[in-house]
Amino acid sequence: MNMKKAITASSISRESKSETPDMVITGVGYELPSHELDNHYFARFMETSDEWIKSRTGISKRYYALPILGETTNSLAAKAALRACAMAGLDAAKDLDFIICGTLTPDEGMPTMACSVQKALGMKRGFAFDLSAACAGFVFGLTTAEKFLRSGSHRRGLVIGAESLSSIVNPLDRSTCVLFGDGAGAVVVEARSNPSGTPYYCGQIESDGNFADLLCLPAGDSKINTRDPRYSETLASVHMKGHELFKVAVRYMRKVVEQCLEEAGISGEQVDLFIPHQANIRIIDKLAEELNFPKDKIYVNIDRVGNTSAASIPIGCGMALAEGRLKGHETLLASSFGGGLNYGACLFTLRLGSGAR
Numbered sequence: 001m002n003m004k005k006a007i008t009a010s011s012i013s014r015e016s017k018s019e020t021p022d023m024v025i026t027g028v029g030y031e032l033p034s035h036e037l038d039n040h041y042f043a044r045f046m047e048t049s050d051e052w053i054k055s056r057t058g059i060s061k062r063y064y065a066l067p068i069l070g071e072t073t074n075s076l077a078a079k080a081a082l083r084a085c086a087m088a089g090l091d092a093a094k095d096l097d098f099i100i101c102g103t104l105t106p107d108e109g110m111p112t113m114a115c116s117v118q119k120a121l122g123m124k125r126g127f128a129f130d131l132s133a134a135c136a137g138f139v140f141g142l143t144t145a146e147k148f149l150r151s152g153s154h155r156r157g158l159v160i161g162a163e164s165l166s167s168i169v170n171p172l173d174r175s176t177c178v179l180f181g182d183g184a185g186a187v188v189v190e191a192r193s194n195p196s197g198t199p200y201y202c203g204q205i206e207s208d209g210n211f212a213d214l215l216c217l218p219a220g221d222s223k224i225n226t227r228d229p230r231y232s233e234t235l236a237s238v239h240m241k242g243h244e245l246f247k248v249a250v251r252y253m254r255k256v257v258e259q260c261l262e263e264a265g266i267s268g269e270q271v272d273l274f275i276p277h278q279a280n281i282r283i284i285d286k287l288a289e290e291l292n293f294p295k296d297k298i299y300v301n302i303d304r305v306g307n308t309s310a311a312s313i314p315i316g317c318g319m320a321l322a323e324g325r326l327k328g329h330e331t332l333l334a335s336s337f338g339g340g341l342n343y344g345a346c347l348f349t350l351r352l353g354s355g356a357r
């Protein structure tokens with residue numbers, strides 16, 4: 001009798017699991033600012049060189065948004081979002097239920113970037129909020145969106161990573177200013193039934209505040225008020241202990257990637273393309289070596305765009321599509337880390353162009 005009860009309960013739970021919606025990506029868009037800066041630009045006014053920057057970071061150039069031309073984090077995000085909606089086949093004004101933006105450099109403290117994108121898209125419904133997880137903002141955003149879709153409360157939304165890191169680096173600090181660039185990437189996420197047994201989306205996100213001092217931006221208004229006469233500009237810039245951060249980044253990204261693959265029940269061989277956070281080519285190489293991940297399946301664009309923080313992964317996805325590395329039906333892996341520390345990995349599935357079904 002008890003056995004019968006147990007079998008019935010487990011089959012109900014299996015059935016309801018397969019009926020729980022999963023999440024797929026149906027559109028991808030990205031936008032880079034127009035102003036391109038190569039490494040020689042920095043060598044003109046500080047002690048550095050193209051050779052040092054390339055060999056220690058893998059970066060050859062990056063793009064800076066110029067607000068004077070109307071280029072800001074929010075405008076880049078809105079353009080990326082429109083492209084993602086067009087690719088998905090959605091009417092951005094009507095079809096979306098939510099917008100989640102990962103950013104640490106929105107145009108304004110209030111309203112949020114997400115609300116400004118909502119307005120730019122002509123969207124008059126749903127919810128929109130920014131999420132603060134530094135460079136890990138996009139993976140944190142995707143994993144948050146997945147919860148809304150799996151619960152059945154919402155059907156489709158936008159997840160955006162957008163930054164103007166040029167606005168928060170100290171232009172005279174050679175150990176940080178050469179690393180970062182600006183840009184935005186967006187994806188449309190939609191609920192889909194998944195009878196396959198292998199998840200379309202699987203995310204692992206974690207934080208460790210004990211390493212907060214490795215990467216920080218000290219001026220947050222409640223502690224160091226920017227209106228205080230003792231306030232100094234350098235407090236509003238990124239401070240980084242690059243050497244230590246390098247090691248922790250590799251260790252934590254390896255951990256969450258392994259957890260993610262195990263949770264999804266798939267091996268690295270089943271992944272079509274791995275897009276790691278583009279912070280330093282040596283971090284990417286070390287991570288690949290520790291995971292024993294084949295280099296030809298790792299996407300790299302740090303040479304062309306630098307570290308764009310929360311925008312790094314969706315820009316990578318958009319560029320890989322534009323270059324023909326992706327066709328639109330692949331299984332991808334991504335990993336990221338950033339200030340906090342926040343770090344995460346996710347497995348996600350492209351079903352491009354199949355939006356609003």
Ligand code: ACO
Pocket residue numbers: 047048049052053056057134135174175176178215240241242243244245246249279280283307309337338339
């Ligand atoms: N040009 C020339 N020399 C430089 C430069 C530069 N741009 N920057 C630093 N140096 C010098 C240092 O002053 C130091 O000189 P010293 O030996 O006389 O003191 C020397 O180069 C070596 O410095 P290290 O910091 O040990 O160099 P390292 O090989 O570690 O490279 C780097 C520095 C590139 C910052 C590296 O540590 C790194 O990439 N760390 C991780 C950074 C990261 O992940 N950032 C992103 C975090 S999350 C996010 O995306 C926001």
